[in-house]
Every structure is written in C-alpha cells, then in structure tokens.
Amino acid sequence: MTRPAASPEPAPIVYQNQWRDVFDGTLPDGWEPTKSVSVVIASYNSKTLPLTLASLAAQDYPEDLLEVVVVDDGSEPPVELGEVVPKNIRLIRVEEGWGRSNATDIGIKATSGDIIYWVDSDMILFRDNVRQHAKWAHFIPEAATIGNKGFIEEWDYTPETVYEKVLDGTIGDDYDRSTLHEHWSIQIFRDTDDLNTSHGRNYSTHMGACASVTREVYDRTFGQDTRLHLGEDTEIAYQLWQAGAVFIPVEEALTWHLGRGTVQDHAVKVAWHNDVHFAQRMPIPRYRRKADNRIWEVPLVKVVVEVTPETAYLARNCVDRILNSTLTDVHVVLVGPWSQLHEGRRKMLADPLNELYLVREWLRTDNRVIFAEEVPETVFPAPYRVDLPITVGVTSDSLMQMYRQIDGNRLGAVRYFTPGHTKDDSVTIWDSAAVARAKRYLREGDAIEDLVDRVWGFQWGSNDTAQLIDLREADLSERVTRVDPRVAELEAEVAALRARIAPPPSLARQIAQRLNAASGGRLAPVVRGVNARLGGAPAAAIRRLRRG
CATH class of the missing domain: 3.90.550.10 (Spore Coat Polysaccharide Biosynthesis Protein SpsA; Chain A)
Known part of the structure; x- marks a missing residue:
C-alpha cells in the first residue's frame, strides 16, 4: 500500500529513543500547559507523606489541571489528610490486596488525567516539578519522564515550612546536591546521552519514586502487576517500553528524596529477589534468563x-x-x-x-x-x-x-x-x-x-x-529434529578429515567398483546374492586373503 498523494505533512515522530530530535525541552514563548495530570501516591505507615503533600500544594501547575490521589495501603493508624494539601485531593483506602503495585493500580484506575505521575510518599517536589514533567507530554505523545532525585538523610521540615520553601523557590538551597549520593541511573544517562542512544533498553531507569507517562501509552499496557511486591516500577517500565514509550530524564524536575534509597543498603538482596521475578516477565536484558529450554511467562x-x-x-x-x-x-x-x-x-x-x-x-x-x-x-x-x-x-x-x-x-x-x-x-x-x-x-x-x-x-x-x-x-514424512549448526559444522569437518586420512581401497576393490559401475550398478546385488546363498563363505575367504 502507498500513502495518498495529498496526505498531510507527517507528524514529528521520535526515532527509537532519540527524543532530542523532536523536542529538546525549550518551550515556546508564552507556553502554558493544557494537559491534566493525575498524581498517584501509595502510602503505608509513611511519616513523610505530609511533607510530600505540602510540596504538591505549592506547585505552579494550574490547579484545575492537577489532581492528587493518595492510596492508603492499610496503614495503622489510617492515613489522615492534613491541612497543607493540594486543592484537588482524594484519599482511597485499600480494601483488598497489599503492596505498592496494588495500591498504585487502584489509584490509577480512580483517575483520568492525560498524564499519570506516580510519586513516592517520601519525596519533596520543587515548585515547577509537575510542570517540568508534564511539558514533555505536550510535545511527545509517548513521553515517559524520570525526575531528578537528591537523597537527603537528615531534615527538620514541617508541612508548613516545606510549603513556604517550595512556594518561594528556596527549598533547593538547603542542601548541596554535589555532595549527595549519586543514584546509579545518572551514569547510564551520561553513557547514553540522556538515553538518546539507549534504544529504550535502559527502561529500568524509569523509577517509581518520581516518574510520569502519558495515559495514552499506559493504556496500551496490562497495567501494574499486582503480584509483585518489589521491583514493580521496573516491570511497568518494561511494559511501557514495549508499548512504545520514549524515556526522557528530566534534570530540571528536581526533588529531595527523604532518606536513603533501598538499593543503597540492600542492593545484592534486592537484585537476588527481583531477578527471579524479572526473568519471568522481561525477556530483555537476556542475562536474567540463565537457563535454556525453559518456558517463561513472557517469551522473547x-x-x-x-x-x-x-x-x-x-x-x-x-x-x-x-x-x-x-x-x-x-x-x-x-x-x-x-x-x-x-x-x-x-x-x-x-x-x-x-x-x-x-x-x-x-x-x-x-x-x-x-x-x-x-x-x-x-x-x-x-x-x-x-x-x-x-x-x-x-x-x-x-x-x-x-x-x-x-x-x-x-x-x-x-x-x-x-x-x-x-x-x-x-x-x-x-x-x-x-x-x-x-x-x-x-x-x-x-x-x-x-x-x-x-x-x-x-x-x-x-x-x-x-x-x-x-x-x-518438502518431504513432510521426515522426522523433525533440532540440528545445532555448530554441531553440524563440526560433523562436516570430522567427515572431511576422515576422508583425507582414510587408506585408499585395494586394487581388487577398485576393480570391483569399476566393474559394478560399468554394469550400471547391477553387478553388486548379484554378487551379494551369491555370497548370501553360500553362507558368506566367499566374503570370509577374501577377508582372510587380505589379512595375508
């Protein structure tokens, strides 16, 4: 099929993951957002949730385009929303199931925003954080953005001070980011020109602590895998990749992460646990599947x-x-x-x-x-x-x-x-x-x-x-067997070597072969028949003569 001659100019499309060729983050003069954002926060016995909500209350994104859904994942005592919270906020209590993936799934299904933004309950978002994430979806329909985390281990914030500092833009002055722990994803960003050369294969950098995706792309997936209780953000990131997402690290979307990351202290244990679950669900990267001849949930x-x-x-x-x-x-x-x-x-x-x-x-x-x-x-x-x-x-x-x-x-x-x-x-x-x-x-x-x-x-x-x-x-009656090409090559090499080192046939055998060829192949069956009728005695006698 061919395109109609009068087809309109093709829409800009991101090639592989080269987002910079379509939109580099520079906004037109006077630009204002038009897409709605649904922030989903799964919370379980979180002491820092009030600080996260306070930072969301101070965002510069239009209030009518921003909703926040907090999903209480069975906290005791139950989550209560404080005074310093966003205008459009809802609280949902999990009734069935448990874990971040389950709670996030419930939250997403309860929202309708053009952009889904999942935020952990131990994050403080700087004033333009939501705007910095959301702007990409306005220019790249497949945008899946990753925010910039600074890990702080000591703080004395209250919801009121967080709100004030985020609102006046001074929250970033409290810590020197260059002295803080560097997340492992930063080196990947350096090595791949901010994922431009990643082909999407570094989907695991799309971390759930502060990551967004357009609902258009999310709706192509199966959604959160509620069977998972660790690594669920990596699994949904893999799904987003297969659904056509473009992964974009947004350096300007700044946050403070309140406390050390889990991987900082338990990297080996986390990897040991997650790799088993990831191997079932994610064929790429290939190293996780350490066995052949296996049936996996998701095949390559x-x-x-x-x-x-x-x-x-x-x-x-x-x-x-x-x-x-x-x-x-x-x-x-x-x-x-x-x-x-x-x-x-x-x-x-x-x-x-x-x-x-x-x-x-x-x-x-x-x-x-x-x-x-x-x-x-x-x-x-x-x-x-x-x-x-x-x-x-x-x-x-x-x-x-x-x-x-x-x-x-x-x-x-x-x-x-x-x-x-x-x-x-x-x-x-x-x-x-x-x-x-x-x-x-x-x-x-x-x-x-x-x-x-x-x-x-x-x-x-x-x-x-x-x-x-x-x-x-083809001959459909032939048995279908697996032939490893390396084995076939070795067998051919062995046959060639045997042919080179095999002794030449005796003069008597050469004469017999020529006589049989001259008879059109009819002589050999006759000789074999005579030998059989005589009980194999002629052939035995010839073998004795050869041995001398």
Whole structure:
C-alpha cells in the first residue's frame, strides 16, 4: 500500500529513543500547559507523606489541571489528610490486596488525567516539578519522564515550612546536591546521552519514586502487576517500553528524596529477589534468563501462523520446526477455526476438518502453542513477533538468525525473501515496541512497514540468513529434529578429515567398483546374492586373503 498523494505533512515522530530530535525541552514563548495530570501516591505507615503533600500544594501547575490521589495501603493508624494539601485531593483506602503495585493500580484506575505521575510518599517536589514533567507530554505523545532525585538523610521540615520553601523557590538551597549520593541511573544517562542512544533498553531507569507517562501509552499496557511486591516500577517500565514509550530524564524536575534509597543498603538482596521475578516477565536484558529450554511467562519471540482446513496438512511440520529451534525462548500462536471442532459423532476419515482435529491433538499438550481464533493485533509484552505463512518451513537456526539480525541492528522489522512466496507472503520479524509506536501514526493508505521504518528502521533480509524453505515442496514424512549448526559444522569437518586420512581401497576393490559401475550398478546385488546363498563363505575367504 502507498500513502495518498495529498496526505498531510507527517507528524514529528521520535526515532527509537532519540527524543532530542523532536523536542529538546525549550518551550515556546508564552507556553502554558493544557494537559491534566493525575498524581498517584501509595502510602503505608509513611511519616513523610505530609511533607510530600505540602510540596504538591505549592506547585505552579494550574490547579484545575492537577489532581492528587493518595492510596492508603492499610496503614495503622489510617492515613489522615492534613491541612497543607493540594486543592484537588482524594484519599482511597485499600480494601483488598497489599503492596505498592496494588495500591498504585487502584489509584490509577480512580483517575483520568492525560498524564499519570506516580510519586513516592517520601519525596519533596520543587515548585515547577509537575510542570517540568508534564511539558514533555505536550510535545511527545509517548513521553515517559524520570525526575531528578537528591537523597537527603537528615531534615527538620514541617508541612508548613516545606510549603513556604517550595512556594518561594528556596527549598533547593538547603542542601548541596554535589555532595549527595549519586543514584546509579545518572551514569547510564551520561553513557547514553540522556538515553538518546539507549534504544529504550535502559527502561529500568524509569523509577517509581518520581516518574510520569502519558495515559495514552499506559493504556496500551496490562497495567501494574499486582503480584509483585518489589521491583514493580521496573516491570511497568518494561511494559511501557514495549508499548512504545520514549524515556526522557528530566534534570530540571528536581526533588529531595527523604532518606536513603533501598538499593543503597540492600542492593545484592534486592537484585537476588527481583531477578527471579524479572526473568519471568522481561525477556530483555537476556542475562536474567540463565537457563535454556525453559518456558517463561513472557517469551522473547511469538510466532504467528494461520491455518485453514486446506493448509492443515502442513501445520504439524511447520509448528514442529518452530519448536525445534535453537532459539528455545519462543511461543507459537496458531490461528485457525478451532471453534468449529466438536466432540460429537462424525465420519472422521471423511471429515473435511479432520486434519485440523489431528493438528489440535498433536499439539494440545505443548503449552508453548496457543490456539487462537483470530490473528492477534499484538503479541505484547513479548518483544518480538514473527509472522510466518504456514507454507514456510524454518530450519533449526532460522529464528535465532532472524532474532540476531533485528536485535543486533536495532531494527523495527526485517522481511525475508522467501522461496516460492510472493513479497506479500514473505516472513517478517517485528520489534513490538516499534510497531506499538508506529500504529499511533498509521493513517488510511499507509503501510505499517513504512511507519515502522520511520520510528525504528526496516530492512529486507536475505534467505541466506533466514534459511527458509517452501514446505509445499518438502518431504513432510521426515522426522523433525533440532540440528545445532555448530554441531553440524563440526560433523562436516570430522567427515572431511576422515576422508583425507582414510587408506585408499585395494586394487581388487577398485576393480570391483569399476566393474559394478560399468554394469550400471547391477553387478553388486548379484554378487551379494551369491555370497548370501553360500553362507558368506566367499566374503570370509577374501577377508582372510587380505589379512595375508
């Protein structure tokens, strides 16, 4: 498909995570915000919450665009809102579940702001903090911002003094930021030009203590994972990445963090605990998954295959090849008319759907296979999707090579020239984050690969890399096994070495081989038949003669 000739000028789109190319933070003269902000604070027995609320009361963001929701996560005594609080504030008491993720989820669902801003109950926000976060969403629809934290360990603030100091802009004078603990994310910002070169992979810097995201992006996610009680901010940040977020560290969005960070004192224990939960949910970075041949909650790759009654005879071979890949972190979405299959009486061998019954039976116990009625719009939160026609077969190493090409080159999609198939039926591997962002800008007449190219990059790949075959020309009766390409190379090398060092055949064998070749291969069966009828005596005699 092509764009209409009269299409309007394309909207500015952030390429990968290079936000600076679209908006560098410089506001037009006279700019004022128009987007509403919902601040969500989860609180459990917090002694510093009154200071956080006082700093929010003194913000310079328009009052009619700012709401604050405090979620009491079972505090004893229950949270009570004091006198120094924002104008538009609500208090919600958790009735079921526990933990920051659960409380935050409840708070977000109770709000409707254009921008969601989660703030911990041990933060003091400087006067223009909300404005500094919110301005990015006005220019970058996918903005997910990270504030600047200064960790202080001693203070004598009251809600009244915090309100006064934030209001008059002197709160920042109380401590020298250069002498305070430097959060680990700062070095990442230095190394990636403030995440411009991160491709979004440093999503873990999007910390829940003071981070925002547009509701538009948040609504593409599954929301807070309420099963988590540590590391929940990293998990939702991963989801935001896969939903197309652009991560932006906002140095001007200043705060004081009241007390030491958890990681400062318990980094090893936190990592040991979180990595198990993160491995189940986040395929990237790869180092967390320390075992192959495992089934994870969120796979690295989902392969989407469509089957019909007419093509069902290819399905078992097609899917078996996928599941025998050297890339084992994979699920298959097999799309077909499964609801038409029933358990009633039928003439099985004459049933036109019988091959579909056989496919379902063949794969029903493998929980890597998902039987679906419709082609999924997205494979979120899996980072990669492969669209594979059922008439295409992969080799053991195809998916691994396709993944390495798209991931290693940080591309949004790679489409492969496929034997026996047209351009439209080619195999394509997609980056989910790129597709999620591209879809926002998709208009009638646009091709999705063109938009993906604009936001992440698109290439055509060679079948020398993908190693695809046309299943319609394959021997479907052959056993499907995994062949590690490294093992195959070693076996070929060993065979070549054996051929070089093997002794040449004897003169008698050479004469026999030539006579057999001259007879068109008919002589050898005759000789073997005579030898068999004589009980193998001629062959035994010849072996004795060879041994001398």
